[in-house]
Amino acid sequence: MEHRLYTVAQIRTIEEAAYANLPAGTLMTRAGQAASAYALELLGNSRALPVLVLAGPGNNGGDALEVAANLADAGVDATVLHLPGRAEASSATAAAYERARSGTVGWIDMLPPDAEWGLVIDGLFGIGLTRPLEGEVRELVASLSTLRCPILALDVPSGLDADTGAVIGPDGIAVCATHTITFLGNKPGLHTADGRDHAGQVRVDMLGVDDSVLPRAAAASGDIALFAGHLAARRSNSHKGSFGDVAVVGGAHGMAGAPVLAARSALYAGAGRVFVASLGAGPGYDSTQPELMFRQADDFDFFGRTLVIGPGMGDSANAIRLMAKALDSDSPLVIDADALNLIGASPDMQSRLAQRSAPSILTPHPLEGARLLGMTVAVVQGDRLEAAREMALRMNATVILKGSGSVIARPDGEVVINPTGNAGLATAGTGDVLAGLCGALLAQGWPGWEAAIGAAWIHGAAADQLVAQGIGPIGLTAGELPAALRQVLNRLVREHAPR
Numbered sequence: 376m377e378h379r380l381y382t383v384a385q386i387r388t389i390e391e392a393a394y395a396n397l398p399a400g401t402l403m404t405r406a407g408q409a410a411s412a413y414a415l416e417l418l419g420n421s422r423a424l425p426v427l428v429l430a431g432p433g434n435n436g437g438d439a440l441e442v443a444a445n446l447a448d449a450g451v452d453a454t455v456l457h458l459p460g461r462a463e464a465s466s467a468t469a470a471a472y473e474r475a476r477s478g479t480v481g482w483i484d485m486l487p488p489d490a491e492w493g494l495v496i497d498g499l500f501g502i503g504l505t506r507p508l509e510g511e512v513r514e515l516v517a518s519l520s521t522l523r524c525p526i527l528a529l530d531v532p533s534g535l536d537a538d539t540g541a542v543i544g545p546d547g548i549a550v551c552a553t554h555t556i557t558f559l560g561n562k563p564g565l566h567t568a569d570g571r572d573h574a575g576q577v578r579v580d581m582l583g584v585d586d587s588v589l590p591r592a593a594a595a596s597g598d599i600a601l602f603a604g605h606l607a608a609r610r611s612n613s614h615k616g617s618f619g620d621v622a623v624v625g626g627a628h629g630m631a632g633a634p635v636l637a638a639r640s641a642l643y644a645g646a647g648r649v650f651v652a653s654l655g656a657g658p659g660y661d662s663t664q665p666e667l668m669f670r671q672a673d674d675f676d677f678f679g680r681t682l683v684i685g686p687g688m689g690d691s692a693n694a695i696r697l698m699a700k701a702l703d704s705d706s707p708l709v710i711d712a713d714a715l716n717l718i719g720a721s722p723d724m725q726s727r728l729a730q731r732s733a734p735s736i737l738t739p740h741p742l743e744g745a746r747l748l749g750m751t752v753a754v755v756q757g758d759r760l761e762a763a764r765e766m767a768l769r770m771n772a773t774v775i776l777k778g779s780g781s782v783i784a785r786p787d788g789e790v791v792i793n794p795t796g797n798a799g800l801a802t803a804g805t806g807d808v809l810a811g812l813c814g815a816l817l818a819q820g821w822p823g824w825e826a827a828i829g830a831a832w833i834h835g836a837a838a839d840q841l842v843a844q845g846i847g848p849i850g851l852t853a854g855e856l857p858a859a860l861r862q863v864l865n866r867l868v869r870e871h872a873p874r
Contacts, residue, residue: 377561377579377596378561378595378596378598379560379561379589379592379595379596380560380561380562380563380566380592380593380594380595380596380792381559381560381561381562381589381590381592381593382537382538382562382563382593383502383503383537383538383562385560385590385592385593386502386537386559386560386562388590389559389560389584389588389589389590390402390559392584392588393559393582393584393588399466399467400466400467400470402467402558402559402582403434403437403438403441403467403468403471404441405580405582405583406438406441406529406530406558406580406582407438407440407441407442407444407445407471408441408445409556409558409580409582410438410441410442410496410527410529410556410580411441411442411445411446411449413527413554413556413578414426414442414446414494414496414527415446415449415451417494417525417527417554418451418493418494421493421494422450422451422493423493424452424491424492424493424494424524425451425452425453425454425481425490425491425492425493426443426446426451426452426453426454426492426493426494426495426496427454427456427486427490427492427494427495427496428440428442428443428446428453428454428455428456428480428495428496428498429455429456429458429495429496429497429498429499429515429533430443430455430456430457430458430498430499431458431460431498431499431500431512431533432458432459432460432461432462432464433460433464433465433468433500433501433503434465434467434468434501435498435499435500435501435503435529435530435533436457436458436459436464436468436498436499437464437465437467437468437471437472438471438498438501438529438530438558439455439496439497439498439499439529440455440457440468440471440472440474440475440498441471441474441475442496442498442529443455443475443480443496444471444474444475444478444480447475447478447479447480448478452481453479453480453481454480454481454482454483455475455480455481455482455483456482456483456484456485456486456515457472457482458499458511458512458515486515486518491524492522492524493524494524494525494526494527495519495522495524495525495526495527496526496527496529497519497526497527497528497529497532497533497550497552498529499512499515499516499533499550500533500534501529501530501531501533502530502531502537502562504533504534504543505543506543506544507534507543507544507545507546507547507548508533508534508543508544508547508548508549512533513548516533516534516548516549516550517548519550519551520551525553525554526550526551526552526553526554526575527552527553527554527555527556528550528552528554528555528556528573528574528575529555529556529558530555530556530557530558531555531557531562531564531565531574532549532550532551532552532555532573532574533549533550534547534548534549534550534573535549535550535564535565535569535570535573535574536564537562537563537564537565538562538563538564538758538760539563539564539567539568539757539758539759539760539761540563540564540565540566540567540568540569540570540571540759540780541564541568541569541756541757541758542569542573545753549569549573550573551572551573551575552573552574552575553575553576554575554576554577554578555574555575555576555577555578556577556578556579556580557577557578557579557580558579558580558581558582559581559582559584560579560581560589560592561577561579561596563593563594563760563790563792565577566596566780566792566794567759567760567778567779567780567781567782567792568756568759568778568779568780569779570779570780571779571780572779593760593790594760594790594791594792595790595791595792596791596792596794597783597791597792597793597794597795597828597831597832598794598832599832599867599871601791601825601828601829602821602825602826602828602829602832603867603871603872603873604825604873605816605820605821605822605825605826605829606867606868606871606872606873607819607868607872607873608868608869608872614647615647615648616647616648617647618645618646618647618818618819619646619647619648619680619681619815619817619818619819619820620646620647620648620649620650620679620680620681620818621638621641621646621648621649621650621680621681621682621683621811621814621815621818622649622650622651622652622675622677622680622681622682622683623637623638623641623649623650623651623652623683623684623686623810623811623814624652624654624672624675624682624683624684624685624688624697624701625637625651625652625653625654625683625684625685625686625687625688625712625713625714626651626653626654626655626657626672626686626687626688627654627655627687627688627689627691627694628654628655628656628689629655630655630686630687630688630689631653631655631657631658631687632687632804633686633687633712633804633807634651634653634683634686634687634807635651635658635661635664635667636686636804636807636808636811636853636854636857637683637686637711637807637808637810637811637814638650638651638661638664638667638811639661639663639664639667639808639811639854639857640807640808640809640810640811640812640815640856640857640860641683641811641812641814641815641818642664642666642667642815642857643857643858643860643861644811644812644815644816644833644857644860644861644864645815645819645861645864646681646814646815646818646819647818648668649666649667649668650667650668650669650670650675650680651667651668651669651670652670652671652672652675653669653670653671653672654672654673654688654689654691654693654694654697657669657671672693672697673693673697677700677701677704677706678704678706679706680706680818681706681707681708681709681814681815681817681818682701682704682706682707682708682709682814683709683711683810683811683813683814684697684698684701684708684709684710684711684714685710685711685712685713685714685715685810686711686712686713686807686810687712687713687807688712688713688714688717689713690713690716690717694713694714694717695717695721698714698717698718698724699724699727701714702724702727702728702731703727704733705732705733706733707733707734707735707814707817707818707823708731708733708734708735708736709735709736709738709810709813709814709817710728710735710736710737710738710772711737711738711806711807711809711810712743712806712807712810715737715738715739715743715746715747716743716746718747718770719743719746719747719749720746725769725770728770728771728772729769729770729771730771731771731772734773734817734822734823734826735770735771735772735773735823736772736773736774736775736813736817736823736826736827737766737770737772737773737774737775738774738775738777738806738809738810738813739766739774739775739776739777740776740777740778740806741755741756741759741776741777741778744762744763744766744776747766747769747770748762748765748766748769750762755776756778759776759778759780759782760782760784760790760792762776762782763776763782763783763784763790764784764788764790766784767784767785767786767788768786768788771786772786772823773785773823773824773826773827774827775793775809775813775827775830775831777806777809779796779798780792780793780794781793781796781831781835783824783827783828783831785823785824789824791828793828793831793832793835794832794835795831795832795833795834795835795836795838795839796831796834796835796836796838796839797835797838797839797842797847797848798848799838799841799842799847799848799849799851800834800835800838800851802851802852802853803853804852804853804854805834805838805853805856807853808834808853808856808857808860809830809831809834811857812830812833812834812860813826813827813830816829816830833860833863833864833867834856834860836860836863837856837859837860837862837863838851838856838859840859840862840863841855841856841859
């Protein structure tokens, strides 16, 4: 259930269905109980330190007041900083306020400069916030960055858009929580764009609401189960032709490294044979991976091969010709880097791409995505899910919009947010490695959708494995990824391949 992701509108529908069958205030009481139990878990042996509870004017603030009362009842020194607002509080929030006032909860009007806290509870604003944080609230949120303690956000970190993961406002600010407990369903904004930096570890509590009232989820968090059916142990009675050919088309003069990275990735991900079809003179061989075969792109036969086109390809007339040749082929196609820019600049190529029947996977970063859609990077990043959906629909392709919480979309609007990966991937060449991995999975017979989800997951998991081993995130290089993704892929096959 935690893998389903619901929009704010869908959460409102779930709330209404729950309200119709529950006594007034039940959901707030349950939210307070779930969050206070999590707070006690986070406090651990630090219960001697006070807990700061930030309570805003709405129902999110009511949840926070319930948490404060529960913590006080558990013997914790809970202190509330309350920002009541001007509008009349709901009956549930008013009841939570009276409960907190009647107990041993402490109350303050401003944040003491030198106070030491064991935990901060962010209950300022929930999923209903549409305006940037301003004035005293903005100053309060900014001051939290100086605190050296866990911060638990209720439902969504205040200032973060629960649908998109963008901080609200062009110069906005949001709480940077170490943990978030979100209610009635997981939200996409907690897992992409700024969401991962602001939400921290996410826990979902359904507040006892029955599955029967849940709508079809707007998106999903990537999970091994979404591609495990295509993991396959290798038969002894097999040969290199059993696992397909991958050809990486790119490598204009001065850019030979990009296709080599993609080719090494395809080799380590199990493709039977891997070619580099170079636009430039190119190397004669790769001394690190002599298994790679180098050819000239001009007369290379695309037939019967999975093509990874774009790494280091440039924008020459020859690059345009090869791009058109690839689009007109019936080969499975991974389009990356310079190839994406060529398509973005050519309505004719976009039309050819949209008419393809063979699988096509596009792997844009936000700038490449902006060029494909004819918009700014800020607009793409402002709603990554919608941008990925629009690209997939226009190009009739599976799209991996790269970034924190990469978004995988297909033409029918289905969306998955990849949960793996870290900041170590923010370095040159990692996108080439992802493209090569996509190509290898396609060559081994994976459908485009599952290949994209699986490649994004494995690529991120390889980076996570390297960081766990002390390799990065600072200084992690793209060249270190292929061997790590090979380990991840083989482990997945051992543990999850159908018997």
